Amino acid sequence: MLKKWTGLALAALLGLSMIATSAFAATSLKIESWRNDDSDIWVDVIIPAFNKKHPDIKISFAPMPPAEYNAGLNAKLAGGTAGDLITCRPFDASLELFNKGYIVALDDLAGMKEFSDVAKSAWQTDDGSATFAVPMASVIHGFIYNKEIFEELGLSVPTTEAEFFTVLEKIKADGSYIPLSFGTADQWEAATMGFQNIGPNYWEGEKGRKALIAGTAKLTDAPYVNTWKQLAKWAPYMGKGYKAQKYPDSQNLFTLGRAVIYPAGSWDITTFNTQADFKFGAFPPPLPEGSTKGYISDHTDIALGLNAASPNKEAARLFLEWLSTPEFATLYANSLPGFFPLSNHAVSLKDPVAQEFVNWRKTHESTIRNSYQILSRGTPNLENQLWNVSSQVLNGTMTPEEAAKETQAGLKKWYKPQQH
Structure with missing residues (x-):
């Protein structure tokens, strides 16, 4: 049983x-x-x-x-x-x-x-x-460049902003190519691959981003004004029609070999692998004068x-x-x-x-875009403001100081930590 x-x-x-x-x-x-x-x-x-x-x-x-x-x-x-x-x-x-x-x-x-x-x-x-x-x-911001044109013109990959502008000036002086493949018609690139690309080197990545959230730093502070000042210096190297140039136009100018340096998001790699018939490489945002530590937008x-x-x-x-x-x-x-x-x-x-x-990531400190966490919840939306003012700075219709003043005023309207 x-x-x-x-x-x-x-x-x-x-x-x-x-x-x-x-x-x-x-x-x-x-x-x-x-x-x-x-x-x-x-x-x-x-x-x-x-x-x-x-x-x-x-x-x-x-x-x-x-x-x-x-x-x-x-x-x-x-x-x-x-x-x-x-x-x-x-x-x-x-x-x-x-x-x-x-x-x-x-x-x-x-x-x-x-x-x-x-x-x-x-x-x-x-x-x-x-x-x-x-x-x-994540996606990482930096610069993608045409290796073959760099070799043709005897250019070295820049590590500092001074070297970056020396390279741009040499390309412009040669006259065969557009130094920077970048436009402002869509606006978002001006903020995403411009302001947010080079800015972390000025506001020290996470330290500066968190200070904005805490209200202990303001967009009118020197790191932000200086970022827009550097961005404004790109304009003479962006080609004659850059104000009407959209994102796909910038991609095409680079892949056709007509432009040499492309301010990039790493997601562009797949497109360039498919469309470019030349070798290309990448370099991180060049360091400002006096800086020894680099930061990247690793968003x-x-x-x-x-x-x-x-x-x-x-x-x-x-x-x-x-x-x-x-x-x-x-x-x-x-x-x-x-x-x-x-x-x-x-x-x-x-x-x-x-x-x-x-x-x-081994040599730089990672941060994320400073407008994405908390700071774009109100009206006006900081992310949208950054698109607008960054494109205007590149277009020469707004000064860096005006861009800083407008974005800070917008944030102060609704974000309490920035109201004290």
């Missing part, structure tokens, strides 16, 4: 085990994203790599057009139809999702220890008490969060843990040159220019 009951118990346990295994085997995860350009990489590279370890978890990558993502995602979350994993933009858009209860805190994931405080800051509450997405990648760009309403949280957490591994970091970085892992793992990149960019 005992043997009979023992056999029944074992059979029952085996049955439960099979049910559990079957349930897990049936698990499917859906990833919401705006990165429709990356579909092939997710389907052909990233998901298959994860499935080698977890073949029972089926994953679908379901991107929307970037411009429609925020509104579309919010509608899906509100309607209960969103996927299990939510690709998160940095700072306020994702913070709002967390505050509404749409995505959950992930501080208890073991892999979170692989990310620095700066890496996690874009997906944390203001007080840092909760982190609600696993950081995936947090993309992360993955967990839908609070997901019925597949256990499987989703397994995938999120995998995002913190060296394997994912290496796969992602080499599949998308110019998007750099935010984990602390050392990653070897196959793309030589991407490797140049990421090597700057």
Whole structure:
């Protein structure tokens, strides 16, 4: 009788085990994203790599057009139809999702220890008490240059601002090429690849960024005025039609070999790999006179969060843990040159220019764009103001001092720490 009951118990346990295994085997995860350009990489590279370890978890990558993502995602979350994993933009858009209860805190994931405080800051509450997405990648700002023209004109890669302008002057004097491939028609480049590119060397990266948030520094202070002064000096080297020049125009001038230096975001690497038929390299923002320490805008760009309403949280957490591994970091970085892992793992990149960019992390201190955390929540929006005033400084319609005064006045209107 005992043997009979023992056999029944074992059979029952085996049955439960099979049910559990079957349930897990049936698990499917859906990833919401705006990165429709990356579909092939997710389907052909990233998901298959994860499935080698977890073949029972089926994953679908379901991107929307970037411009429609925020509104579309919010509608899906509100309607209960969103996927299990939510690709998160940095700072306020994702913070709002967390505050509404749409995505959950992930501080208890073991892999979170692989990310620095700066890496996690874009997906944390203001007080840092909760982190609600696993950081995936950042983009780095600097300058991309045509190596063949540098060799032709006998130019050396500049490390200081004085050397930078010497190089620009030599290119201009030669007369064959546009020194700087940069325009102001779209405005955002003036702030993103101009002001935010060279500025950290003046406001000392995180030290200055946090001082603005704390209200102990102002945009009328010397580091900000001097950044716009340097930016204004670019104008004579940007070509005759730069005021009507849009972002794709600047890319085309560079890839066609008509311009020599391109103020860049690292995401441009993939475009240039496809379109340029010459060798190109990269250098970090040249140091101001008297400076010995360099800073780079290593801007947090993309992360993955967990839908609070997901019925597949256990499987989703397994995938999120995998995002913190060296394997994912290496796969992602080499599949998308110019998007750099935010984990602390050392990653070897196959793309030589991407490797140049990421090597700057060893010699420079990383920071993020100073308008993205907290300071663009009010009206006027600081990020939009920076677009406008930086383009005007380059166009010669606003002085650096006026740019500083206008942005500080705008911030003071609504941001209490700047009102004292």
